Amino acid sequence: MGPPLGHRERKKQRTREAILAAALARFDERGFHATTIPEIAEAAGVSPRTVSSYFPAKEDLVFPETEETFERLASRLADREPGETAVDALRAWIADEAPRWDAADAQARIQRRIVASEETLQAHEQHHKARAQRMVAAAIADDLGASIDDLEPQMAAAATFAVLEVLGRDVEEREARVGDVACIAEGTVDAVALLDRALIFVAAGVRALQDDPPGMG
Amino acid sequence: MGPPLGHRERKKQRTREAILAAALARFDERGFHATTIPEIAEAAGVSPRTVSSYFPAKEDLVFPETEETFERLASRLADREPGETAVDALRAWIADEAPRWDAADAQARIQRRIVASEETLQAHEQHHKARAQRMVAAAIADDLGASIDDLEPQMAAAATFAVLEVLGRDVEEREARVGDVACIAEGTVDAVALLDRALIFVAAGVRALQDDPPGMG
DNA sequence: CACGATCTCTGCAACGACTGCAGAAATGCG
DNA sequence: CGCATTTCTGCAGTCGTTGCAGAGATCGTG
Numbered sequence: 371m372g373p374p375l376g377h378r379e380r381k382k383q384r385t386r387e388a389i390l391a392a393a394l395a396r397f398d399e400r401g402f403h404a405t406t407i408p409e410i411a412e413a414a415g416v417s418p419r420t421v422s423s424y425f426p427a428k429e430d431l432v433f434p435e436t437e438e439t440f441e442r443l444a445s446r447l448a449d450r451e452p453g454e455t456a457v458d459a460l461r462a463w464i465a466d467e468a469p470r471w472d473a474a475d476a477q478a479r480i481q482r483r484i485v486a487s488e489e490t491l492q493a494h495e496q497h498h499k500a501r502a503q504r505m506v507a508a509a510i511a512d513d514l515g516a517s518i519d520d521l522e523p524q525m526a527a528a529a530t531f532a533v534l535e536v537l538g539r540d541v542e543e544r545e546a547r548v549g550d551v552a553c554i555a556e557g558t559v560d561a562v563a564l565l566d567r568a569l570i571f572v573a574a575g576v577r578a579l580q581d582d583p584p585g586m587g
Numbered sequence: 588m589g590p591p592l593g594h595r596e597r598k599k600q601r602t603r604e605a606i607l608a609a610a611l612a613r614f615d616e617r618g619f620h621a622t623t624i625p626e627i628a629e630a631a632g633v634s635p636r637t638v639s640s641y642f643p644a645k646e647d648l649v650f651p652e653t654e655e656t657f658e659r660l661a662s663r664l665a666d667r668e669p670g671e672t673a674v675d676a677l678r679a680w681i682a683d684e685a686p687r688w689d690a691a692d693a694q695a696r697i698q699r700r701i702v703a704s705e706e707t708l709q710a711h712e713q714h715h716k717a718r719a720q721r722m723v724a725a726a727i728a729d730d731l732g733a734s735i736d737d738l739e740p741q742m743a744a745a746a747t748f749a750v751l752e753v754l755g756r757d758v759e760e761r762e763a764r765v766g767d768v769a770c771i772a773e774g775t776v777d778a779v780a781l782l783d784r785a786l787i788f789v790a791a792g793v794r795a796l797q798d799d800p801p802g803m804g
Numbered sequence: 805c806a807c808g809a810t811c812t813c814t815g816c817a818a819c820g821a822c823t824g825c826a827g828a829a830a831t832g833c834g
Numbered sequence: 835c836g837c838a839t840t841t842c843t844g845c846a847g848t849c850g851t852t853g854c855a856g857a858g859a860t861c862g863t864g
Contacts, residue, residue: 428851497713
């Protein structure tokens, strides 16, 4: 399936992960801002220039696979069959991605902690979320036969993403509260169930708006 | 009402506005990233060090009164009387702020154009919006007697803010489409009316969620 | 294995944003 | 006018980021 992994590709992957591991460790220990690129480079055994080459921006070290994640969402939305709604695609995507957000994943836990500690990173994350939200809004607009600029798809997408916000915070809190990994895994919320609950909200809202068209004046 | 404006304060205000005007002009002409602090300083007739002193971060030149705007929202939410809901306070705030967002304001138009042209600035704006949204969610949670971590206030706030998104885009589009200021002013959407429409969505959604409590398992 | 072709890593130099500091300049007050 | 306070400025330094060119590693091939 995958491309033939030569010695070269393998080494690149190892280097990338070494840089990432070194960066996350320092970020978690000393903070994002207080950690310098040369520090990370030394810890990873490469030159500073190489770090900047692998990760064009320092923030990319905190969101290493955001791009791929959103590309998966875009694919799901684009490749859905005629009968499949945008929400179906979103549900499938969430079901696929949920394991990655699991609090039991140490990497993910550290990342959430780092993001929570720096305004810059929160801004970055908000931007990523907004991008995904726009994609979903466009797909919902398509389902509804509406324009992307209409109120319904915008609010539906916004409300839907609010649930992901809650989901993320939930994971964070549970992580902060307990240290026992087993306990964490046991209490993990069902992301899809939460999404379905969000959709009750969205469906009712959209229906109400459609039953009560805007007054003319 | 205000503090006694001496010669000193007055001059500071003038300097601040000179820097801001110079910055906005260059940003609009050459782009945010391509414009350097020294350029702005020279155009404003001050030293680069002074620019950094007035505006600690370059982005602050694009969002000069965001802080005050959100403080006004926070005040409205905090100071509401027992009978006044969070939504009432939000409506009052929007009614107050709407003139500032009017497309007829050249300053606001330029700002929106600049923000639209740079990812960094969009990220910043998203972060600001997210902060405001959290404030509103907390106030709505208070109204509902719910926790800030519950689903309902989160989604209500998210859906409510989606309408502001639409509002902003609407202003942007109208600005792009026509150049005639009179035409713009005439077509300005009624922000409060749009908010009330959003609240139809939110109210129906919240009601649906309350009528259909989460299943236990 | 050897060898050229290709790709990667590295050091260098430069630019721009940002900051702390100390002296110069301006302002307010008696 | 003379003094205290505030503001502005230039300087030096750190850090992130980028372009470039040469050193080094890897690859495919003979």
